[in-house]
Amino acid sequence: MTKRAFPKSDNVDILLLLEGTYPFVSGGVSSWAYTLMLSMPQFRFGVVFLGGSESLYDEPKYPFPDNLVYLDDFYLFPEFERPHRPAFLKEKYYFYDEITQLHSDCLDPFKIDSEKTIGDIERLIFSENGISEQDFWYSRQSWDYTVEKYKEKCSDISFIDYFWTVRGLHAPLWRLFDISKKVPVPKLYHSASTGYAGMLGSILSRKHDKPFILTEHGIYTKERRIDLLQRNWLEDYYIREAHTEYINDRWITLFEILARISYSAADPIISLFGAYRDRQIDDGAPKNKTIIVPNGVDVDKFAACEHHSHDLTKPVIAMVGRVVKIKDIKTFIRCMAVVIQKMPDAIGWIVGPEETEPDYVEECHELIRILKLEKNIHLMGTQKMENILKKIDLLVLSSISEGQPLVVLEAFAAGIPTVLTDVGACRELVYGANDEDAKLGQAGEVLPISSPGKLADAILSLLTDPNFYQSAAKAAKARANTYYALNDITNIYKDLYLEKIEEAN
Amino acid sequence: MAGIGFELDNILRRDTYSSLVHAYAYAIVISSGPWLFSIAGIFIITLVSKIPGADNFWFVQFRTLVVYLISISLVTSSVMQYAFSRFIADRFYEKKLEVVRPNYNGACLVIIIFSSIVALLFVYEFLPGVSIFTKIYTFLSLVSLSCVWLATISLSGLRAYKQVSISFLIAYVFMAFICYLLRDFLLNGLMLGFLLGQILLFAMLSYTIYTQYHSTEKLDFSFTKHTEPMIWLVLAGLFYNMAIWADKYLFWYTSPSKINVIGHLNASLIYDTPVFLATLTSVFSMAFFFLHLETTYMDHYKRLFQKVSGGGTLSEIYHSHNMLVSTSRYIIISVLKIQGVLLLMGIFLGYAFLLYLKIDPYYIYILNVLVLALTLNVVYWATIDLLFHLDKYKTTCCLHGLFLVSNIVFTDISIRLNIFYYGYGLAASLFVSSLTALICLHFAYKNLEYNTFV
Numbered sequence: 001m002t003k004r005a006f007p008k009s010d011n012v013d014i015l016l017l018l019e020g021t022y023p024f025v026s027g028g029v030s031s032w033a034y035t036l037m038l039s040m041p042q043f044r045f046g047v048v049f050l051g052g053s054e055s056l057y058d059e060p061k062y063p064f065p066d067n068l069v070y071l072d073d074f075y076l077f078p079e080f081e082r083p084h085r086p087a088f089l090k091e092k093y094y095f096y097d098e099i100t101q102l103h104s105d106c107l108d109p110f111k112i113d114s115e116k117t118i119g120d121i122e123r124l125i126f127s128e129n130g131i132s133e134q135d136f137w138y139s140r141q142s143w144d145y146t147v148e149k150y151k152e153k154c155s156d157i158s159f160i161d162y163f164w165t166v167r168g169l170h171a172p173l174w175r176l177f178d179i180s181k182k183v184p185v186p187k188l189y190h191s192a193s194t195g196y197a198g199m200l201g202s203i204l205s206r207k208h209d210k211p212f213i214l215t216e217h218g219i220y221t222k223e224r225r226i227d228l229l230q231r232n233w234l235e236d237y238y239i240r241e242a243h244t245e246y247i248n249d250r251w252i253t254l255f256e257i258l259a260r261i262s263y264s265a266a267d268p269i270i271s272l273f274g275a276y277r278d279r280q281i282d283d284g285a286p287k288n289k290t291i292i293v294p295n296g297v298d299v300d301k302f303a304a305c306e307h308h309s310h311d312l313t314k315p316v317i318a319m320v321g322r323v324v325k326i327k328d329i330k331t332f333i334r335c336m337a338v339v340i341q342k343m344p345d346a347i348g349w350i351v352g353p354e355e356t357e358p359d360y361v362e363e364c365h366e367l368i369r370i371l372k373l374e375k376n377i378h379l380m381g382t383q384k385m386e387n388i389l390k391k392i393d394l395l396v397l398s399s400i401s402e403g404q405p406l407v408v409l410e411a412f413a414a415g416i417p418t419v420l421t422d423v424g425a426c427r428e429l430v431y432g433a434n435d436e437d438a439k440l441g442q443a444g445e446v447l448p449i450s451s452p453g454k455l456a457d458a459i460l461s462l463l464t465d466p467n468f469y470q471s472a473a474k475a476a477k478a479r480a481n482t483y484y485a486l487n488d489i490t491n492i493y494k495d496l497y498l499e500k501i502e503e504a505n
Numbered sequence: 506m507a508g509i510g511f512e513l514d515n516i517l518r519r520d521t522y523s524s525l526v527h528a529y530a531y532a533i534v535i536s537s538g539p540w541l542f543s544i545a546g547i548f549i550i551t552l553v554s555k556i557p558g559a560d561n562f563w564f565v566q567f568r569t570l571v572v573y574l575i576s577i578s579l580v581t582s583s584v585m586q587y588a589f590s591r592f593i594a595d596r597f598y599e600k601k602l603e604v605v606r607p608n609y610n611g612a613c614l615v616i617i618i619f620s621s622i623v624a625l626l627f628v629y630e631f632l633p634g635v636s637i638f639t640k641i642y643t644f645l646s647l648v649s650l651s652c653v654w655l656a657t658i659s660l661s662g663l664r665a666y667k668q669v670s671i672s673f674l675i676a677y678v679f680m681a682f683i684c685y686l687l688r689d690f691l692l693n694g695l696m697l698g699f700l701l702g703q704i705l706l707f708a709m710l711s712y713t714i715y716t717q718y719h720s721t722e723k724l725d726f727s728f729t730k731h732t733e734p735m736i737w738l739v740l741a742g743l744f745y746n747m748a749i750w751a752d753k754y755l756f757w758y759t760s761p762s763k764i765n766v767i768g769h770l771n772a773s774l775i776y777d778t779p780v781f782l783a784t785l786t787s788v789f790s791m792a793f794f795f796l797h798l799e800t801t802y803m804d805h806y807k808r809l810f811q812k813v814s815g816g817g818t819l820s821e822i823y824h825s826h827n828m829l830v831s832t833s834r835y836i837i838i839s840v841l842k843i844q845g846v847l848l849l850m851g852i853f854l855g856y857a858f859l860l861y862l863k864i865d866p867y868y869i870y871i872l873n874v875l876v877l878a879l880t881l882n883v884v885y886w887a888t889i890d891l892l893f894h895l896d897k898y899k900t901t902c903c904l905h906g907l908f909l910v911s912n913i914v915f916t917d918i919s920i921r922l923n924i925f926y927y928g929y930g931l932a933a934s935l936f937v938s939s940l941t942a943l944i945c946l947h948f949a950y951k952n953l954e955y956n957t958f959v
Contacts (some may be wrong), residue, residue: 143955150819158816163958 008068014497015186015204018051019197023060023071028406029192029217030062032295037065039490043497046070048183050196053077056148074179074197076172083133083174091141095131100144109256110284113265117257118202133174137167154246155322165247169254177389180207189500190212191262194220195255198262207241213498214266215293218403219279228252228400260284273406273425274433283393294425295404296489302413305389306477312463314345315393320407323354323361323379330367331452333399335373338456343463348377351388365437369446384409389414394459399423400449411479414456417472418444419458424432429479437483441475537784544781546677547571550684550695568570569766570643570692571699572777576648577627581620585612586658588646588735592661592728605718608724609659610697611709612723613652620651632768632834642696643824649703656710691871692767700818737898744905745889752916752931753780753920760920760927775868776927782858786851790843794887805829806894813957822954828861830950833891837943839888844880851876863880864875874928888942893950895956904945 005120016022016037037045045068051057064071102120107110108136124130135293136142138374150162176196180203189212191201198214205212238476263269263285270293271277277290291303318338321327329350334370336348361379366378380388395418402424411418412429420426423428432438445458546570596604625649628640660669680702687694757763757771766772796913811824812819817825851873859866885908892901916930949956 138959140955143959147819147954155820156818158814158823159819160813160958 003008005263006073007069007070009044009046010184011044012070012184012186013043013188013501015046015070015183015189017047017048017050017189017191017197017201019193020052021192021420022047022049023062023064024049024057024073026049027062028403030048031139031406032215032217033192034062034065035296035486035492036493038067039285039486040494040497041065041067042494043067044069046184046186047072047202048197049073050179050200051075058088065310068186068492072183077168078175085138086134089134089138089151091139092131092135093141094142096145097122098130103149106257109253109260110261112257115262118206118261118264120204121173121261122203125173126180133171136170136174147265161247166482169250172196176203176498180204185501186210187504190215191266192217194262195257196223196258198256198266198436201311202261202265209504211504212266213268213270213496213500215264215270216276216280217272219283219293219503220287221252221259221274221283222279224255225252247347256283260296262445263289272474273428275425275428276403281303292494293489294484295409295487296407296487297406297409297413297480297484298325299413299484302410303415303477304387305386305414307390310393310469312393312469313343314347315343315463315480316347316349316391317396317459318351318388318392319396319398320351320385320388321397321405322352322356323350323364324357325340325360326399326401326448327352328398328400329360329364331366331455332371332451333367333371333377334452335396335398335455335459336377337373338453339459340373340376342460346376346463348373349392351383352376352378352471354379385410389416392416392420394462396459397421397426398449398452398454398455402426404429408486409480412443412476412484415473415477417469417476419462419463420446421449422446423449425447427476432479433483437479440478440482443476443479444472506725509595511695512671512738536802541678543673544572544787545681547699549677550590550681550698553717562694562711565772566692566767567695567699568675569772570639570696572625572772572843574643574647574650575772576753578654580743580746581623581751582616582651582658583746584739585743586746587898588738589655590658590662590840591735591775594658598662602718603720604725604727605663605715606660606720609656609714609721611726612655612728613711615646615726616651616655616731626649631770635768636693638693639696642693642700642763645904646703649700649707652707653710654748654770655702656707656714659714660710663714664719664786665713665717669710671708672713675711675762676702679705693844705801705885705911708875735865737902741898741905743947744902744909748905748909753777753911755916755920756927762924762927775865775871776932779868779872779875779928782872783851783879786847786876788866789847790840790880792885794804794836794840794883794890795834797839798887798890798954800893802836802887802894803828804834805832814927825949826953833946833950837884837887840883844876844883848873848876848880850951866929868924870925871928874932878932878935880929881932881939885935885939885942888939888946890947892942892949895953897945897949900945900949904938907941907951908934911937 006106016033018029018033021027022033033047035318045065046241047068050070052075054073057073102117102124105117105120108293110210132188146163146166150159152163176199179200185204185208187211189201189205191212191214193216196215198220200216201212204210228251260283263280263283267289268284268291269279269280269289270291272294273292277292280290281287287397319327319329319332321329323329327392332348332350336346339346340348350364364379368374389411391418394493395407395409395416397405397418397420399405399421401421402421404425408418408426409422418430420430427446429439430443432440446456447454462472531595593605594607596602620642621644624644627647628644632640632643642892657669660666680698683701684695684698688696690697739800751775753773756773756776760773762773763771764774801888805825805828809822809829812822814823855869855872855876856866859869889901889904892904911934912931915933918934919926919930
């Protein structure tokens with residue numbers, strides 16, 4: 001892949017630290033970052049993209065706004081992962097006690113003193129006189145220490161897997177050290193996750209004494225846990241066949257440590273909705289630093305999609321999302337089977353990209369064939385949301401995991417009621433996040449996951465009761481306008497930026 | 506084609522006395538090195554074609570000339586020795602056998618050009634006043650010998666030991682027969698016989714490569730591609746072959762025992778014969794080493810690397826490691842024991858043996874010292890082979906360098922002292938070299954896991 005020409009200015013106001021998102025991967029966080037930059041032309045933005053290995057990413061998926069003045073991509077797990085081997089390496093035995101102490105501190109991430117730990121890491125790794133990457137890879141001491149810990153902790157697992165796990169767990173720290181020396185110094189750091197981006201933000205904000213804001217759209221440690229269980233993350237690089245529980249636990253521990261360090265350095269710590277905020281607090285975020293800033297939606301743009309021609313006897317019901325297991329499309333198909341029994345003219349649309357899990361897409365086609373629903377249920381592929389909203393009567397999400405789905409906010413703005421599973425922010429969206437919000441009314445229904453029968457009942461109750469349908473549509477629109485208008489959300493961030501930059505001066 | 510280890514294993518598992526003899530006979534042929542085979546062949550040729558009662562100095566001339574040809578061709582082809590056999594063995598391991606033939610052609614071309622230059626210089630510089638036929642035969646023999654070594658190296662890398670042994674046997678029987686027929690032409694007759702034998706041998710070896718490894722490509726030079734171990738392998742081959750001949754050349758040109766044989770070629774009878782006899786004594790222990798390296802050692806070696814890459818725990822890896830080390834120790838100690846017995850035999854029977862060969866038994870001391878030296882040589886050779894299995898190319902190269910330098914220095918000192926010290930130079934050099942090699946092997950094993958992983 002040829003190196004693209006990226007803007008490279010040193011004069012940056014806000015440096016966004018983005019892990020595996022904008023501009024190379026499309027998704028919620030990428031859109032958020034892109035919109036954020038577009039809506040604040042008064043700030044000069046920079047983006048540090050952190051990826052796994054370069055070959056995993058293609059051309060940028062998003063355009064570069066004019067106020068994006070700096071962009072650089074860095075990779076934490078490059079294919080040629082070993083550093084250059086020096087001819088001679090001085091052993092640094094004097095670090096032994098400190099390393100041992102740091103490791104024993106980090107055994108239980110819930111008990112670490114984040115301030116002390118980050119200080120230790122800065123001194124030992126993020127320093128020219130500390131432990132170099134060469135020391136880590138090639139020194140006799142590093143080898144002896146690895147063997148010592150292996151014998152102490154897990155002498156019954158495959159040694160080669162242990163060895164590469166240890167290398168994989170630590171190697172990105174030196175990448176981050178390199179990166180921290182290369183990126184420009186902004187007025188404020190803003191990371192969109194904990195993890196490596198959060199770690200980089202913590203280190204940089206301490207080093208340059210600049211404010212550091214953290215926005216979490218999901219919960220990084222939870223997502224990585226799912227990744228590890230699905231075994232598709234880093235698999236080819238460090239973790240080989242024997243994917244033991246012990247090795248998984250080490251990765252989880254690392255991510256928990258990175259989260260605590262990020263939470264300790266960042267202020268404020270932003271989440272999208274209440275349940276995630278609670279989760280952050282459980283994971284060690286100081287409560288007084290946490291605030292909620294939801295996703296925003298361009299209400300005017302989507303209000304234009306509102307249509308009043310709903311024929312509820314021939315309803316069009318859409319499930320919008322990538323066709324992947326986690327969205328549980330099969331539950332949607334099964335629930336539509338029940339709906340179609342009652343309403344033979346009902347149409348089900350499955351709208352979303354189908355590239356990620358082709359096998360699952362095929363399974364969905366198969367299920368539709370078995371249920372003989374080819375005439376009613378259609379996989380539409382990727383579509384423009386405005387076009388979809390102009391034609392549908394109901395939005396359904398059958399996902400087993402969600403954050404704060406943007407499609408629901410967009411449907412709300414267009415006055416489309418929703419039937420959702422009880423995951424992420426869905427309950428707050430449908431019933432209201434607080435008492436005042438609840439007064440706006442119920443914008444649809446929320447049901448347990450993997451319950452096609454219950455989903456079908458809720459869909460039918462909305463479609464067969466015009467009053468309920470109308471009130472839900474009204475509540476949806478009102479909620480979007482009151483709490484999720486993009487202008488308001490952008491203003492929150494703008495004020496936050498100004499305030500933090502002001503404080504720092 | 507199954508690996509030699511597999512074949513030897515099968516023979517040994519038959520577990521009878523005759524199968525053991527069979528296995529050893531096989532191993533002797535393979536391990537003692539074709540050059541030893543060649544020199545032995547020449548001695549047999551001189552015996553069968555001797556004209557009784559005549560002045561047989563031309564025999565000495567023939568023998569001397571052939572020894573020179575063998576030594577020069579070995580050094581000439583030595584730059585390829587380790588490097589090319591490693592290249593071939595790697596391709597054999599990767600099962601990319603289609604590259605064998607074009608690369609063999611390429612290597613032959615390089616060797617032919619290079620050895621022709623060397624041969625021209627040799628004939629011009631060392632053989633003034635010798636008949637034009639001898640000069641032509643010498644030139645062609647040197648080139649074909651160099652090619653024979655290359656072919657032998659290639660087939661050894663491909664583990665076609667059986668074909669190599671059979672080809673050598675047929676070629677030398679043929680050679681002896683031709684020499685017998687041409688004995689009336691004295692030196693020229695024998696040289697022509699030798700040349701024809703070498704050409705036949707080269708043809709047979711090449712035929713094996715050509716028929717067994719097909720390829721659409723004609724010529725390829727990818728074996729010359731510079732890789733880091735390659736340069737060490739090239740130097741190691743060169744140093745080793747120079748080292749094993751260094752003491753002999755010093756005796757031929759600087760010792761008081763030198764005699765001029767033909768042109769500028771010298772011999773040193775009181776040193777040459779004991780060296781040859783002593784080398785013969787090391788045949789058995791070399792065979793023993795080879796047999797156990799290819800069977801027991803390779804078993805443990807493979808098991809260790811299966812444990813490492815197949816997800817074994819560290820204690821399993823250490824266990825396999827210890828098995829490998831104790832196997833190596835057993836092999837080296839056994840080699841010493843075998844050589845010890847031969848050394849005792851040399852001390853008790855060498856006197857009678859020298860009398861029988863009409864060499865002044867006064868030089869029994871030289872023979873005994875050289876048997877000791879060759880004992881150390883086997884230890885050295887075995888240790889180097891074990892280091893090679895651990896991919897210690899740089900170390901091996903340095904050790905061969907040490908052997909070369911120490912052999913020159915110590916042999917020179919021994920020649921300057923007096924006749925009682927003859928042979929001590931080689932012995933001292935091999936003592937230093939094999940001791941250093943054993944220390945290197947010790948550390949290589951000690952750091953095996955560190956070096957494997959880190």
